Amino acid sequence: MRLGRIVAKAVLAFAGFLAVFPLLWTALNSLKNSVDIITRVPRLVFTPTLANISYILGRDSVITGLYNSVIACGTAVLIGVVLGLPAAYAVARYPNRWAGDIQFFVLSLRFLPPVAVAIPLMVIWLQLGLYDTLPALIVTYSLLTISVIMWLAIPAFQSVPKEIEEAAFVDGYGAYAVFWRIALPVAARSLIGAVAFSFVLVWNEFLIALMLSSSNAKTLPIVASELSQQGMNVPWGILNASVVLLSLPPLLFLGVLSGFLNSVFRQKKT
């Protein structure tokens, strides 16, 4: 029993190390000069520099990419929430004979390889004259966020006990009030997970963004990838700094959400 616990903790610690160390190493490297990065023996002690980070933040392309990413992903998630949650609730609570097909269709949007979706979308946006614009990216990403949010929110709404909603009907509330005041708050924990997941998905999205933008609407992943294409000498420090910049918003987003989750949790405990 004791031995089992020790082994289990060791495995857990090892798995945790595997997960966290690369992130930590990337963060450290972003603070190193190139000399400290390309040494044979990895250095844990070095003279830190902010040169990489200031280089990154000083480049217009990075700032534009960050702006594009925030606007495109933020708006797409907002649209996903506004349209996806009510749609999911409708499918979960007022199923008609198409409900099963709707659910399958929503999932099937994710079956196709992204490139198969990206090429037709590129042609569509080119023809509409919206190629390489933020609106095109927002609409495209909204397709992703709506489908992901719907797919994850339908079971979340179904797991809300029906009697709770019926009790609210008996208390005199209509269908919309029941959605706002009962279903949404009760399912909130799962729903927040769904929203966060959809945000991370579009924030990290690379291929579609690559196909739909050439210069104006480039998102941060595209800009970051371009940094590695600057000749033979790979600027490791700058790359690491861009990765850190790229990772921060999802972490912040998740941090805010989990803080919100914790507060909801704590209220229940006291």
Next chain:
Amino acid sequence: MSAIVCSHVDKAYGATTVIRDLNLVIEEHEFVVFLGPSGCGKSTLLRMLAGLEDISGGEVSIGGKVVNDLEPGDRGIAMVFQNYALYPHMTIFDNIAFGLRRQKVPASEIRKRVEAVSRTLGLDPYLGRKPAELSGGQQQRVAIARAMIKTPKVFLFDEPLSNLDAKLRNHMRVEIARLHQSLKTTTVYVTHDQLEAMTLADRIVLLKDGIIEQIGSPAEIYGRPGNIFVAGFIGTPNMNFVEVTVGRAGNGWTLTGAGTVLSIDGAGFHLQPGDRAVLGIRPPDLKMAGAGAAGILQGTADLIELHGNDALVTFGSGGKEISALVPARECPVLHAPVRYTFEEDDIHLFDATSGASLRRQ
């Protein structure tokens, strides 16, 4: 004026009919219990009264107003659910106040009414808590408070005690009975527990397969069951049934079956010589027979279950198992011969084919 009138009510899900041409009148201040085996349509009927299920045919009126197309909130009803159905994200206070807020009652009055109701039900200390922090019994009390505070025309209870343990169930049953005595609100209560039905009801509506088998006071349902289903469903231990053939003997009648011939006066029943009938006797109605008694059921005691004060003695008579509930001190030893008799008033006779009671009205 009647509180609830159901006339020719039907309920169908697609091709499956669960309630068929149901007619029922519930008087004001009455406590009516819908009783029946699971799947008999009792909960469906209650949910139709509440407005949570569509009414496929017929008409339901509450307080003189047809409510077929009214939303649940507009029917003047309040409902208590089996699993309490409290709003998990709200405090107990908000749970109780939620319905009043909808009616735009001023905040100060809401506070006053919530406090009054929670005092009645002993919920004062919990108003700031969330439902998950309360025990099952307390949660059910909150659900009752939430229903009470709206001062509805009709209370609807859907198996409210079946999630509680046996002790708490008895306690809450008494509380519900007291509540009805003091509030006098018309109540419809669904249960599959005949003890709850017998103790709480002014009238029991016994349902089977969406059809009313019998409506009556607990005493009527127990003492004068209208058919063999009602007789078998009500009463623990279950009624003994013996298939008999009716014969004429002088001024009286004979019942031949279970290896014996029983002579009865038969004046209280519609009988024809040669009829096939089912004789029903409740185990407590069988008494030890003295020498020379008529109408004897006898055999060897196969099984003896001691219940404390009473003992249930099961014996075989002509290949038929019969049980008698006797005082424990009269309990025979196992495998001893036993002889039991009965009063003619206590027996029931049913038509063997239709199952209907043969008793003269």
